[in-house]
Amino acid sequence: MVTNQIQTLKLNLWFGNNHVLHDVSMGVTEKKITAMIGPSGCGKSTLLRTFNRMNDLIDETRISGKVLLDGEDIYRSKADVTNLRTRVGMVFQKPNPFPKSIFNNVAFGMAVQGKFNRSQIEDRVEKSLRDAWLWDEVKDRLNESAMSLSGGQQQRLCIARALANNPEVLLLDEPTSALDPQSTSKIEELCLELKNMVTILIVTHNIAQAGRISDYIAFMYLGELVEFGETNKVFTVPQDKRTEAYLTGVFG
Amino acid sequence: MNTYKEKLFKALTYTASLFVIIFLFGIIYSIFREGLPILKVVKLQDFIFGSAWYPTHEIPEFGIWTLIIGSVYVTLGALVVALPLGLGSAVYISEVASPRMREIAKPIIELLAAIPSVIYGLFGMAFLAPAVRQWFNLPTGLNVFTSSIILGIMVIPIIASMSEDALSTVPKALRESSLALGATKWETIVRVVVPAAKRGIIGSTLIGFGRAIGETMVVLMVAGGSAKIPSSIFHSTRPMTSAIAAEMGETVVGDLHYQSLFAIAIVLFLITFATNIFTEIVFLKRSAR
Amino acid sequence: MKNISIILILSLVLIMVSPLLAQKKNQITITGSTTVLPIAQAAAEAFMDKNSVNISVRGGGSGVGVAALINKTCTIANSSRPMKAKEITTAKSAGVNPTGYAVANDGITMVVHKTNTVKNLTIKQIKDIYTGKISNWNQVGGPNMPIVIVSRDVASGTFEVFNEKVLGGAKVIDSAMMLASNNACATTVGDTPGAIAYIGLGYVTDKTKIVTVENVMPTVATIKSGEYKIARKLYMYTNGKATGDVARFLNFIFSDKGQKLVEDQGFISVK
């Protein structure tokens, strides 16, 4: 049996009395792109946020079952959440750079860790910006405010910012939904390039996008993982009626 | 008929708006009219920088430097008390406390900001000053230290409430992305949230400063009133506001002493006006961004 | 629109100025010295119990009282000092003819904290204390304790008498606490072991101790005879000779009952 980089076992999650995730068991393969699709409110974003424990920030969150990263339960009682979050990076729906300079945005994760010297940080910032295909556009104005970038650039900056932590996994929560088509395709291409370096989990509303870039696909409906498998298989012969209906646009 | 009503209504509101200008002009005019003539007798630099305040002597001296310094000391002391406590409380309420606690704490802070200053003065005069005298074995509890604490307590709700407003406008996304990058809660607060709310926090401090330097009743009742530059925080002092309030009653309308008190009011007005303009600039820059 | 607006402003200003034409209300207004305030207040209270006049009593200070009299905004001005020549001139030129009534005697009492062992001070010693030449109680035979000088505002009537009778124009050392009222001085001395203050006789409390001046205790006899040096008369001023209710009120103060109230407040009768 192949060991998955991330594995959830009978994962249940409640916000107060609201049962959001039902017995989700799913594995994520290393250095592949897994896309999570499903109608609004199906729990795909919530599931994504369990992988770096961002749901902890919401009050009255309860969880049962396990989430394993490299075989270790990230919800074990002594787990170091901040360390987990450097290993599992995240990019959000709307570009959200800090109101700081471009350089300081990318350097942020390393700066808070406080164990790198200046030249290490500079090297890593450059590498991350190159990896995010942003370097050529910003190399002359690293000290300008990140707010001066365009929306697509800002989102790539957020990706660079996450990459600077050298993460093993990158979580993308509908990263292109606030962007124009050109910026979107650039980020899609970027994802295909990045999967050589990191495991990517992407939540998307855009079925075509999922088809273009993902290796695996997870279809969620009402908090359940309905179907999971290789993308072309799921797209060509869906096992579940609901998956088929969603993919053909019956609901969404 | 209808257009006439429209015009009348517009004229009414227009006139009302002019009253703000009229009132401000009235204030400026009245304090300058009553206060400026003192400069015929005393040179401006002697008035501001002279340190002898003997307004009723045979040969009176009008030097308000000690009063200015008194105001500055007491105000800075108040900010030393209020800034860490007010800002710390605001950050705690906004970033750490549960939503329910926030919902309770916020209105309570706003309520506390409404307490009349004379009650703080009563508390300082009847309770804190004697206590301070005993704790530190001092000749008197009516001093810079006690007034700073009372003024500080008074200013805390202002700073806390306005800083909290500023902090709560920082988008949630910034906090999330900082945490998602592996920063701890403290690092997120110090490196992301507080810097993002910087202008609002500075603004709240400036407003707290304006409130403290213009406060009258507390210093009148608690500062002691020595017209001497205090050499220790346990010495009593005479801020500008308390000099005006205490002495105005004893002057003869229109005499030099009366004029000099109005001149102090001019100085006080200019200080608060400058603070205001500065605050304005700080806030304007924010909205321009 | 501008025309309408100007008319509106003018009419509002007119409304605001109209009180000038209004008749002044029928009541006695007393204002001025905070030293005389308790006498005026007690007398007003007792007088109103028997008469249907309304009396309003306000502090402010001797200067305010005199100014109000000159502006004709009060009926009686309290003063802890005789009116100054300059004030009388101003009053005359404003058509006001101030008439003074000495309603009480007041000894300006030197008080210290009740635990202080010092019993007597000479006028010279008091002057030296207030000008800073003496700074420790052991220089005047007391305990080794720095002296905390408490003074009234230099603008107060009490200060003026103290200045005239003790300081002789010398400046009070600038480290002295300058308090705004007799009451504040008394409270501060009561709370401060090393303090000294001069206050109206009426303000002496249990927590403060009277120090004799030149070995004379401020008492009814010594003040009336002039033996006690730092004494003064307290005045009420009216515009012209008092008439009507005002005259009846002043007569009440000069009656035995009125002077009893004066003594109740800790001052000394003028009779």
Place this chain on the structure above:
Amino acid sequence: MTYRRLKSHIGINLLRLCLAVTALFLIAFLFRIFSKGLSVISWQFLTTPPKNSMTAGGIYPALVGTFWLTVTSIGIAFPLGIMTAIWLNAYGKPAWLVRIIRISINTLAGVPSIIYGLFGMALFVNMLRFDVSIIAGALTLAVLALPMIINASEEALKSVPVDFRDASLALGATKRQTIMRVLIPTALPNILTGTIISIGRVAGETAPIMFTAATFYSRRLPNGIFDEVMALPYHIYALMTEGTKAESQVPIAYGTAVVLLMLVLSISATAIIIRYRIRKKRKW
């Protein structure tokens, strides 16, 4: 790593400490005022004038005086304030005048209260010869309250969605009708809360009325706006600093402080509760 966690832990506890110290200060303050003052308060205290040279009796005239001062000043400031806000919000031309008015509002809001007192004394008491009276004090307080009321009203008017205004205009209503029938009714609750908060502030001010309205002792209630009055905040100050019987006056000062505190806090609490309700109910 553990160092960073420790730092975070310490930092957050430091914040908690700040809040605790603040709370402690304020609780000590309120406790002292209430524990000393509550025992003094009785029905009689609220309904009788001071007696025995201010050492006994109640504070009735001061209570009534504060009431009249507050009502009169808000009565003056409220219409002026709301009309100014309407002009700024709905007409607001020419732009330079708007700027001057805004600068004036902000400057007025920052003027120390003692300067209002001097202004009131110089203008209303001495120049206009109002004498020390309710009207002089109320006008002074009205000028002080004006910027607060304008700001609150303008915020309230701004929060009314443009769609409402457009809809009304599109239905053929005039500008004035739109303002009076759509803008003001929608914004009214918020305008009122803002006004109530400024009432609390006005009721507690001492420095502006010291030289313009307040008297030390008066038994009769005011006959009209040209009478001087006792007022709660000034009464506290006067009891602490004037009069010959400090020991017996301090408890009355505490009692008066409790009455003033309860008055101001309940006024402000009303405003805050109303505002909270509005925010919860508001659908747009």
